[in-house]
Amino acid sequence: EVQLVESGGGLVQPGGSLRLSCTASGFIFSNYWMDWVRQTPEKRLEWVANIMKDGGHKNYADSVKGRFTISRDNAKDSVYLQMDNLRAEDTGVYYCARDLDYHVNDFWGQGTLVTVSS
Amino acid sequence: QSALTQPPSASGSPGQSVTISCTGTSSDVGGYNYVTWYQQHPGKAPKLIIYEVSKRPSGVPDRFSASKSANTASLTVSGLQAEDEADYYCSSFAGAKQMVFGGGTKLTVL
Numbered sequence: 001e002v003q004l005v006e007s008g009g010g011l012v013q014p015g016g017s018l019r020l021s022c023t024a025s026g027f028i029f030s031n032y033w034m035d036w037v038r039q040t041p042e043k044r045l046e047w048v049a050n051i052m053k054d055g056g057h058k059n060y061a062d063s064v065k066g067r068f069t070i071s072r073d074n075a076k077d078s079v080y081l082q083m084d085n086l087r088a089e090d091t092g093v094y095y096c097a098r099d100l101d102y103h104v105n106d107f108w109g110q111g112t113l114v115t116v117s118s
Numbered sequence: 119q120s121a122l123t124q125p126p127s128a129s130g131s132p133g134q135s136v137t138i139s140c141t142g143t144s145s146d147v148g149g150y151n152y153v154t155w156y157q158q159h160p161g162k163a164p165k166l167i168i169y170e171v172s173k174r175p176s177g178v179p180d181r182f183s184a185s186k187s188a189n190t191a192s193l194t195v196s197g198l199q200a201e202d203e204a205d206y207y208c209s210s211f212a213g214a215k216q217m218v219f220g221g222g223t224k225l226t227v228l
Contacts, residue, residue: 045219047216047219106175111163
């Protein structure tokens with residue numbers, strides 16, 4: 001059974017940092033691109049970033065480029081999202097998701113809540 | 119990238135059909151056959167129900183169908199059932215490795 005489990009969310013002040021983790025099981029992790037997608041309090045979904053199977057290529061939404069860094073460790077079946085210089089508009093539930101290709105996300109984690117507020 | 123446009127709500131009675139639209143541009147929906155639809159129940163993660171415009175993953179009932187014409191994609195839910203009440207989101211590949219979502223449609227089964 002495919003499972004994705006996120007962790008690392010929490011309350012952080014504007015300008016602060018957080019590192020999210022997502023651990024996968026039930027499939028060959030290194031065979032898939034992985035994505036981070038967030039859902040705002042208004043329930044809007046926003047793609048954040050994705051990373052190639054071997055970590056060799058990464059893509060970011062314009063809204064997070066230069067502030068967020070996606071990475072992965074295939075030996076640990078894990079993908080990470082380092083979030084720096086956080087803003088209030090980064091608040092939301094962050095999901096990691098398996099990417100079949102062209103951003104088709106067939107499995108999602110349960111999400112981790114990030115709240116950016118003073 | 120701007121979000122794709124979906125109606126905020128849709129409704130139908132059990133057994134009826136309802137169609138949800140998703141309008142983009144030639145840079146996303148109209149430019150690629152990579153339109154995806156997700157279903158999300160309250161408190162749950164989104165679930166993939168349609169990919170590559172009209173393909174259904176295994177396990178998704180054939181009551182769910184979808185298509186695309188020019189810059190608008192559509193999801194049709196036939197034979198509405200109570201468990202179909204959920205939020206539905208479309209998304210599209212938008213070139214340059216980017217992806218864009220619709221604002222979501224709340225489907226109510228009357």
